[in-house]
Amino acid sequence: MSDEIKDEIKMVDLYIMGKRYTVPETLTIMDGMEYAGYQLKRGCGCRAGFCGACATVYRMVGDYELKVGLACQTKVEDGMYLAQIPFFPGRKATFDLEAIKPSTAYFAQLYPEVYRCLGCSSCTKVCPQDIDVMQYIAYIQRGDFAKAADISFDCVMCGLCVSRCPVNIVHYNAALTARRLYSRYIAKPDAFLAARSGAIEEGACDSEIDALINSDQATLQDMYNKREIE
Amino acid sequence: MAYTGNIGELVKKVEESRTSRVGVHYPRMTQEERRDVLEKFHPDYNTDGFRNLKVGVNKGARLPVEMADVFETWSRLRDRKPDLQADPVYDVDVLIIGGGGAGAAAALEAKAAGASVLIATKLRFGDANTMMAQGGIQAADKENDTPAIHYLDVVGGGRFENIPELARALVMDAPLVIKWLEDMGTMFDKKEDGTMITIHGGGTSRKRMHAARDYTGAEIMRTLRDEVLNKGITVVEFCAAVDLILDQNGRAAGAVLFNLETEQYLSARAKTVIMATGGSGRLHYRGFPTSNHYGATADGLVIGYRAGAKIIYADSIQYHPTGGAYPPQLLGLLVTEKTRGLGATPLNIKGEQFVYHLETRDVASSAILKECHERKLGVPLPTGISSVWLDSPIIELTHGEGTIERQLPAMMRQFQRFGVDIRTEPMLIYPTLHYQNGGLLIDENGLSTVENLYVAGEAAGGIHGTNRLMGNSLLDIIVFGRRAGRHAAFVSKEMSVPAGLNLDHLDAFHRELEATGAADGRVGPMLLPHYTHR
Numbered sequence: 001m002s003d004e005i006k007d008e009i010k011m012v013d014l015y016i017m018g019k020r021y022t023v024p025e026t027l028t029i030m031d032g033m034e035y036a037g038y039q040l041k042r043g044c045g046c047r048a049g050f051c052g053a054c055a056t057v058y059r060m061v062g063d064y065e066l067k068v069g070l071a072c073q074t075k076v077e078d079g080m081y082l083a084q085i086p087f088f089p090g091r092k093a094t095f096d097l098e099a100i101k102p103s104t105a106y107f108a109q110l111y112p113e114v115y116r117c118l119g120c121s122s123c124t125k126v127c128p129q130d131i132d133v134m135q136y137i138a139y140i141q142r143g144d145f146a147k148a149a150d151i152s153f154d155c156v157m158c159g160l161c162v163s164r165c166p167v168n169i170v171h172y173n174a175a176l177t178a179r180r181l182y183s184r185y186i187a188k189p190d191a192f193l194a195a196r197s198g199a200i201e202e203g204a205c206d207s208e209i210d211a212l213i214n215s216d217q218a219t220l221q222d223m224y225n226k227r228e229i230e
Numbered sequence: 231m232a233y234t235g236n237i238g239e240l241v242k243k244v245e246e247s248r249t250s251r252v253g254v255h256y257p258r259m260t261q262e263e264r265r266d267v268l269e270k271f272h273p274d275y276n277t278d279g280f281r282n283l284k285v286g287v288n289k290g291a292r293l294p295v296e297m298a299d300v301f302e303t304w305s306r307l308r309d310r311k312p313d314l315q316a317d318p319v320y321d322v323d324v325l326i327i328g329g330g331g332a333g334a335a336a337a338l339e340a341k342a343a344g345a346s347v348l349i350a351t352k353l354r355f356g357d358a359n360t361m362m363a364q365g366g367i368q369a370a371d372k373e374n375d376t377p378a379i380h381y382l383d384v385v386g387g388g389r390f391e392n393i394p395e396l397a398r399a400l401v402m403d404a405p406l407v408i409k410w411l412e413d414m415g416t417m418f419d420k421k422e423d424g425t426m427i428t429i430h431g432g433g434t435s436r437k438r439m440h441a442a443r444d445y446t447g448a449e450i451m452r453t454l455r456d457e458v459l460n461k462g463i464t465v466v467e468f469c470a471a472v473d474l475i476l477d478q479n480g481r482a483a484g485a486v487l488f489n490l491e492t493e494q495y496l497s498a499r500a501k502t503v504i505m506a507t508g509g510s511g512r513l514h515y516r517g518f519p520t521s522n523h524y525g526a527t528a529d530g531l532v533i534g535y536r537a538g539a540k541i542i543y544a545d546s547i548q549y550h551p552t553g554g555a556y557p558p559q560l561l562g563l564l565v566t567e568k569t570r571g572l573g574a575t576p577l578n579i580k581g582e583q584f585v586y587h588l589e590t591r592d593v594a595s596s597a598i599l600k601e602c603h604e605r606k607l608g609v610p611l612p613t614g615i616s617s618v619w620l621d622s623p624i625i626e627l628t629h630g631e632g633t634i635e636r637q638l639p640a641m642m643r644q645f646q647r648f649g650v651d652i653r654t655e656p657m658l659i660y661p662t663l664h665y666q667n668g669g670l671l672i673d674e675n676g677l678s679t680v681e682n683l684y685v686a687g688e689a690a691g692g693i694h695g696t697n698r699l700m701g702n703s704l705l706d707i708i709v710f711g712r713r714a715g716r717h718a719a720f721v722s723k724e725m726s727v728p729a730g731l732n733l734d735h736l737d738a739f740h741r742e743l744e745a746t747g748a749a750d751g752r753v754g755p756m757l758l759p760h761y762t763h764r
Binding site for chain 1 (some may be wrong): 261353354356357361362370371372373374376377378379382383385386391394395397398402403405406408409413414415417418420422423424425426434435436437442443445446448449452453456457458459460462468490491521523524558559564565639640643644647648730758760761762763
C-alpha cells in the first residue's frame with residue numbers, strides 16, 4: 001500500500017495480548033493481527049465464519065466487560081484489548097452410533113455433565129453465533145433431540161461456551177451427538193434414496209450411462225444442448 | 231445500513247425494478263454466446279497469467295504463473311535430510327495427508343477395511359474447504375433423475391473434457407454417498423416424511439442439490455470428523471507433509487512431516503499414501519480474492535509432482551461468480567450458489583439483469599467481468615473496485631417471507647455482522663477465486679501415476695474436466711475419498727513393510743532445477759500464505 005492511500009484510511013489502536021499496534025479501521029481482527037505482523041498458525045481457519053478456529057476474547061480499554069467474537073467476523077475497534085483462544089481441551093465422548101438410541105439414558109452415559117447445568121446462561125451469553133446454548137442443553141436433558149438439533153445447528157464448535165461453563169459441560173460435542181442421534185433415528189430415512197442406491201448396486205443403472213460413455217462427443221454435445229431442464 | 235452515499239442511491243434502482251422482475255426468466259445463452267464470453271473474459275483464456283513448466287514429469291505444461299512458481303521450488307529437506315533408516319515416528323498401512331472431507335472419508339473406509347490409519351494434517355482436523363462449502367451436494371436420487379442425466383450435466387458443464395471413467399464413478403456413487411452420510415447421522419434438509427429437499431444449481435437439469443441449510447459442508451465435515459474420532463483413528467494436527475518418501479521400487483512409502491509448532495521434521499512410514507491436501511486458492515492467481523480456506527496452498531500438488539505424479543488441467547481455475555465485494559470485510563467471501571438457486575439475480579448499475587441467473591460458474595463469472603470491465607456497467611465501490619448486485623430480496627418475494635432466514639442462515643448472519651440485511655438489501659458481488667478444476671491425475675480408484683500414491687478431493691484432477699458444477703465437489707471428495715481409502719487398504723493388506731526408503735527423487739528434481747535455474751531462491755511447499763504487513 002502506498003503512503004498516499006495509507007493517509008486516507010483511519011487507523012485504530014489494537015492491543016494484541018497487551019501490545020499496542022496501529023491498524024486500519026476497515027480490517028477484521030484477524031486481518032488486523034496479520035497487519036500487525038503475526039503469521040497465524042493456530043487461531044485462523046476458514047476466514048469466513050464456518051470453522052470456529054478464531055474464537056477471540058476482548059474488552060475495550062477502560063471497560064471491564066469481556067466480549068467475544070470470531071476474529072474473522074469482527075471488525076477492529078479503537079482500544080480493543082484482545083487474545084485468541086486457539087484450542088480448548090474439551091472432552092469428546094466416543095460412541096458407536098448403531099449401538100445407542102436417542103434416549104436420555106444413553107445420553108447420560110456419554111455426557112453426564114449436561115444434567116448438572118446450573119441455568120446460569122453463561123454459554124448463551126458468550127456464543128458468537130447467537131445460539132441459545134442453554135436452551136438446547138435443556139432440550140437434551142428432556143430428551144427432545146429434535147429441538148436440540150434444530151436450534152444448535154449453526155454451531156461452529158469454537159469452544160467459547162465450554163470456556164465459561166461452571167460445571168464443565170462440553171456443549172458443542174453434546175450438541176453434535178444430539179444432531180447425529182436425531183438424524184439417524186428420529187428423522188425418517190428417504191425412501192427413494194434407498195431404492196436408487198440398491199438399483200445402482202445391482203447394476204440397473206449401468207446400461208444407460210454406458211451408452212452415454214460410448215457415444216461420440218458430437219452426439220453428447222447435441223444431447224446436452226437439447227436436454228430438458230425440469 | 232452499510233449502503234450509504236452513492237451506493238445508497240444506486241440501491242434504489244434495484245428496488246424500482248424488483249417487482250417487474252419476479253417470475254420473469256432471463257434467456258439462457260446459446261453455446262456460441264457462452265464460448266464467446268469465456269474466450270474474451272475468463273481469466274483462463276488470458277495468456278499473460280500463464281507460463282510453461284521447466285521441470286518435472288509434465289515439463290512444458292501450461293500453469294498459472296503463481297502455481298508454476300510453487301511447483302518450481304527447492305525442497306525444505308534439501309540441506310537437512312532425515313535419517314530414513316532409523317525407526318520412523320509413525321508406521322502405518324495407510325497414511326492420509328490432509329484432514330478435510332476427502333481425508334476423513336478415506337480414513338473411515340480404510341479403517342473399516344482393516345487397515346491401520348494415520349491422518350496428518352497441516353492445521354486442525356476439519357480445517358478445509360469442505361467446512362466452507364455451503365450450497366449442497368449433488369446426487370441423482372429422485373424418480374425424474376438418473377445417474378446418466380447427472381453424467382450429461384457433469385460433462386456438459388466440464389466442457390466435455392472430463393475423463394469419462396471418473397465422471398461415471400462420480401455420478402454412480404452419488405446416491406450411495408448420500409445414503410452413507412444419511413446413515414451416519416448427517417442432518418440433511420428433509421420433508422416430514424423423510425424425502426430429501428433438493429434444488430437446482432448452475433448447470434443442473436434436475437433438482438438434485440441436497441443441502442443442510444447453508445452449512446452443508448460444515449455439517450458433512452463435523453459428522454465425518456466425529457465418526458473418525460469415534461473409530462479411534464490417530465490424527466496428528468499442525469503437522470504438514472513437506473515431501474513424500476519412496477521405497478526402493480519408486481513406490482510411495484510415507485512422508486516427511488513438519489510439526490508447525492516445534493518445527494521438528496518427523497518421518498512417517500506407510501504402505502500406501504493418500505494425498506488429500508485440497509486446493510490452491512491462497513495462491514491468489516491473477517491477484518483475485520479467494521473464497522478458499524487459509525491452508526489452500528497447493529502443497530499436495532507440489533510434493534506429489536516432485537515425486538513424479540502427473541498433473542491434468544492444472545491450468546483450469548474456477549472463479550465463483552458470487553464472491554463478496556462490499557463491505558470490504560466480506561471481500562472474496564463466498565456467497566453460496568444456493569442464493570442463485572433460490573432465484574437471486576445478478577444486476578448491473580441500472581438495476582437490469584444481464585445474464586441468466588443459473589448459467590454455469592465459468593460463464594456467469596465471465597459475464598460479470600464483461601459487465602464490469604467492457605460494458606462499464608458495474609457498481610463502483612469506495613474500495614476502488616467494480617462489482618454487480620445480487621438481488622437477494624427477490625427470494626422473499628418469490629418464495630415467501632422467511633425463506634432467507636430458513637434457507638440461508640449463514641449468509642444472512644455474515645452480512646448482518648457487517649451491516650447488510652440481505653432479506654431487504656441486495657448484495658454486492660464480484661467473482662472470487664474458488665476452485666482448482668484440475669490437479670494430480672487419478673484413475674477410478676484414486677490412484678495417481680505413482681504406485682501406491684492415491685489422491686482424493688480437490689488435489690485430484692480429471693473428474694470435472696475444465697469446469698466443475700456446484701455440488702459436485704462435496705460429492706467428489708466423498709466418492710474418491712472412499713474409493714481411495716478402500717483401495718489403499720486392500721493394496722496394503724497384500725504388501726510387506728516397504729524397504730529401502732529414500733528421498734532420491736528430490737535429488738533428481740533438484741538437479742533439474744539447477745540445470746534450468748527455475749527455482750530461483752524459492753522453497754516449497756508454501757504451507758502458510760504470507761499476509762503480514764512487514
